[in-house]
Structures are given as C-alpha cells and as structure tokens.
Amino acid sequence: xxxxxxxxxxxxxxxxxxxxxxxxxxxxxxxxxxxxxxxxxxxxxxxxxxxxxxxxxxxxxxxxxxxxxxxxxxxxxxxxxxxxxxxxxxxxxxxxxxxxxxxxxxxxxxxxxx
Amino acid sequence: xxxxxxxxxxxxxxxxxxxxxxxxxxxxxxxxxxxxxxxxxxxxxxxxxxxxxxxxxxxxxxxxxxxxxxxxxxxxxxxxxxxxxxxxxxxxxxxxxxxxxxxxxxxxx
Numbered sequence: 001x002x003x004x005x006x007x008x009x010x011x012x013x014x015x016x017x018x019x020x021x022x023x024x025x026x027x028x029x030x031x032x033x034x035x036x037x038x039x040x041x042x043x044x045x046x047x048x049x050x051x052x053x054x055x056x057x058x059x060x061x062x063x064x065x066x067x068x069x070x071x072x073x074x075x076x077x078x079x080x081x082x083x084x085x086x087x088x089x090x091x092x093x094x095x096x097x098x099x100x101x102x103x104x105x106x107x108x109x110x111x112x113x114x
Numbered sequence: 115x116x117x118x119x120x121x122x123x124x125x126x127x128x129x130x131x132x133x134x135x136x137x138x139x140x141x142x143x144x145x146x147x148x149x150x151x152x153x154x155x156x157x158x159x160x161x162x163x164x165x166x167x168x169x170x171x172x173x174x175x176x177x178x179x180x181x182x183x184x185x186x187x188x189x190x191x192x193x194x195x196x197x198x199x200x201x202x203x204x205x206x207x208x209x210x211x212x213x214x215x216x217x218x219x220x221x222x223x
Contacts (some may be wrong), residue, residue, distance in 0.1 A: 056210055091156065098163070098165065099164065105158040
C-alpha cells in the first residue's frame with residue numbers, strides 16, 4: 001500500500017497570505033489528523049477528521065481550519081499567515097490495529113513564512 | 115491532563131553501545147503508548163507500541179515495557195548502529211497523540 005502523501009513538500013509564503021496543504025491518507029484509512037512541528041513547541045495536535053467530520057480539535061486559533069472529502073483526502077488551511085506559523089505540518093492517517101489506533105505519518109509540508 | 119516527559123538529550127553513543135531513552139507520562143485512564151522515530155527530512159515512523167500495563171512492544175531490536183506503577187515507557191536497545199541515528203519521540207494516545215519533546219540520538223562508528 002502507498003503511504004500517506006502530502007503536497008506540496010515545501011512552501012514559502014508571505015505574512016498575511018493564506019495557504020492550503022493537502023494530505024492523502026493510506027487507502028482504507030478514514031481518519032486523518034494534522035500536527036504542527038516546531039523547534040520551540042515540538043509536536044502539537046491541530047485537528048482530526050473522520051468521515052468528513054471534525055472529531056477532535058487542538059488548541060490553535062481559528063485561522064487554522066481543515067476539511068475532509070468523501071475520499072478521505074484532507075486539506076488544512078491557514079489564513080492570515082504569521083511568522084510563527086513557520087513549521088513542518090504533518091498529516092497522519094490512522095487505523096485500529098492490535099487494540100489501539102495506530103497513526104501513520106506523511107513526510108510533511110515545510111512551510112516558511114517571511 | 116495528558117503529558118509526556120522524555121529525556122531531552124542529545125544522546126551520543128558509540129556503535130554497539132546500549133541505549134536507554136527515558137519516558138514518563140501523565141494521563142487520565144489507561145492510554146496506549148508509542149515510540150516514533152524521525153529521520154532527517156522525513157515524517158514520523160511508528161517504531162513500537164504497547165496498549166496495556168506490562169505489555170512489551172518491540173521492533174528492529176528496540177523494546178519498551180508499559181509500566182503502570184511508574185508511569186513509564188522507556189525505550190531500550192542492546193546494541194545500537196549508526197543507522198539508528200535519528201530523533202525518537204515517546205507518545206500517548208488519548209483521543210489524539212500527545213508527544214514528548216523528542217530525543218536526538220547520534221551513533222558514531
């Protein structure tokens with residue numbers, strides 16, 4: 001099976017712009033989660049989608065939003081970009097296996113805000 | 115609340131040395147515990163997991179045991195290789211993954 005794919009891999013944006021990142025989960029996985037990784041804050045949960053519904057949300061401002069499509073592909077959007085949004089954004093799809101949900105991560109999208 | 119505390123590092127070892135990376139957690143209930151590994155320029159890879167107390171997860175020579183009494187899930191490997199150089203993250207699952215800060219391991223020949 002193909003792994004989780006994320007596009008684009010690298011992105012440079014200017015403060016105030018908006019950006020959309022895309023994630024395709026492993027075939028058959030219906031849950032997609034997004035995480036932000038920065039050197040200062042580490043890995044932080046953004047949100048999770050299951051069957052096109054947001055099931056869980058982390059502690060991020062409303063500028064961060066997401067959605068999931070009927071084929072389980074997901075997008076996240078960040079509006080009015082700030083310098084502090086520069087980070088590696090990781091997408092993970094999950095499956096229930098061996099008594100728990102296992103999350104499988106994509107390679108990430110490296111966003112740089114200038 | 116949920117949190118994970120792990121040894122910060124960096125850790126530098128010679129090839130074939132014994133590795134321990136400490137991880138303790140705070141959680142409500144009985145979460146599943148994980149170790150993930152991140153190689154340079156890549157996303158996270160699931161290394162091993164344990165779903166209940168006294169479970170031992172193992173993979174690629176790495177092991178970790180879910181210790182409820184000490185709320186710990188320490189990662190160990192008996193003989194590290196240069197190819198094990200990476201950042202290791204301990205995590206617990208409670209609705210979503212809560213990660214530790216990561217421990218950078220460098221193995222020198």
